[in-house]
Amino acid sequence: NAGVTQTPKFQVLKTGQSMTLQCAQDMNHNSMYWYRQDPGMGLRLIYYSASEGTTDKGEVPNGYNVSRLNKREFSLRLESAAPSQTSVYFCASSEAIRRGSGNTIYFGEGSWLTVV
Amino acid sequence: AQSVTQLDSQVPVFEEAPVELRCNYSSSVSVYLFWYVQYPNQGLQLLLKYLSGSTLVESINGFEAEFNKSQTSFHLRKPSVHISDTAEYFCAVSRTTSGTYKYIFGTGTRLKVLA
Numbered sequence: 628n629a630g631v632t633q634t635p636k637f638q639v640l641k642t643g644q645s646m647t648l649q650c651a652q653d654m655n656h657n658s659m660y661w662y663r664q665d666p667g668m669g670l671r672l673i674y675y676s677a678s679e680g681t682t683d684k685g686e687v688p689n690g691y692n693v694s695r696l697n698k699r700e701f702s703l704r705l706e707s708a709a710p711s712q713t714s715v716y717f718c719a720s721s722e723a724i725r726r727g728s729g730n731t732i733y734f735g736e737g738s739w740l741t742v743v
Numbered sequence: 744a745q746s747v748t749q750l751d752s753q754v755p756v757f758e759e760a761p762v763e764l765r766c767n768y769s770s771s772v773s774v775y776l777f778w779y780v781q782y783p784n785q786g787l788q789l790l791l792k793y794l795s796g797s798t799l800v801e802s803i804n805g806f807e808a809e810f811n812k813s814q815t816s817f818h819l820r821k822p823s824v825h826i827s828d829t830a831e832y833f834c835a836v837s838r839t840t841s842g843t844y845k846y847i848f849g850t851g852t853r854l855k856v857l858a
Contacts, residue, residue, distance in 0.1 A: 631786070667752070667850060668850060669833065669848045669849055669850035669851050670787075670833065670848040672846070717786055717787070719786075719787075729775035729792065729794040729837065730837075731777070731789045731792065732779075732787075732789075732846065733788075733789075734786030734787045734788065735786050736784075736785055736786045737784070737785070737786055
């Protein structure tokens with residue numbers, strides 16, 4: 628039971644390079660998310676996709692783009708990496724976002740990204 | 744604006760001692776409350792959650808949390824901790840209103856259990 632799988636696990640980029648973090652879930656969840664985790668700041672939402680075909684900005688979307696490729700996959704792209712984007716990135720999914728939702732969010736194991 | 748405050752960034756405690764990790768939230772509407780745990784080099788996983796009903800909720804590994812609406816708190820407790828409980832714990836709240844999604848995490852509390 629894989630749950631939420633994200634790749635790569637580790638990546639070092641040079642400033643200005645681009646890269647895509649891939650994420651797939653096998654739980655037939657409608658909603659998917661990308662978070663970044665930084666020391667002392669907890670988790671911050673970058674983008675989310677409430678359902679297939681929709682994406683919305685979270686708290687810290689600048690410098691990122693996302694694609695909801697299908698129901699299973701949700702990728703995060705850094706077009707021109709900056710040192711401020713050095714972080715641990717988590718992909719996550721949940722059954723749905725809807726009014727009154729108390730859905731559990733399921734997380735991947737994280738991607739450690741360093742921009743030098 | 745809705746927020747979640749975890750008052751302690753780090754909590755050291757000796758093995759078999761009790762522990763309380765504090766969480767307060769600010770919201771003028773009903774919310775759902777969660778505690779997630781993150782073990783080293785892993786993603787977060789759900790520990791327990793409060794949706795409705797009994798204000799005391801429990802996890803399978805001995806943690807419990809009590810929803811206190813008047814104090815807007817959802818503190819996490821365990822009467823006797825183990826070395827394996829060493830991890831970072833995140834409090835979170837969620838609600839949806841007018842089609843806007845809100846799922847807010849606190850900044851986390853590092854629990855260090857000492858032998």
